[in-house]
Amino acid sequence: MYRTLGPLGLVGVVAVLVGIVLVAIENLLIAGGLALILAGLGLVVRAAITGMLRSWGMV
Template sequence: MLGNLGPLGIVGIVVLLAGIGLVAYVDLVIAAGLALILAGMGLIVKSLITGMLQSFGMF
C-alpha cells in the first residue's frame, strides 16, 4: 500500500499521525490537531487518486 501512496501520501500519513498525537496530548490544541488530521486525510486521498489515475494511464 505504501508503494501506491508515493511520497505525498507518506507525508499525509505522517501529518495524520501527528494530528492524532496532538489531540491526545492536550485538550487545548484540539482544533490544531483536527486541522492536521484533515490535512493528512486530504493528502492521502489525493495521492491515492493520483496513483489510481496513473495506473489507468490517465495522468
C-alpha cells in the first residue's frame, strides 16, 4: 500500500481516519455515515480511474 499511495497519500489516509475518530467521539452514528460516504467515494474514484485507464489501453 505504501508504494501505491506514497508518503503524501498515507498522510491523507491518517488525516481522514483521525477526522472520523474525532467525529466518533461526539456521535457514532454520524461517524459511521461519514465512513460509508468516504468508502463509497473511494470506490467510485477507483472505478472511474480504472475505466479511464482501460479505455487508453493501459490496464
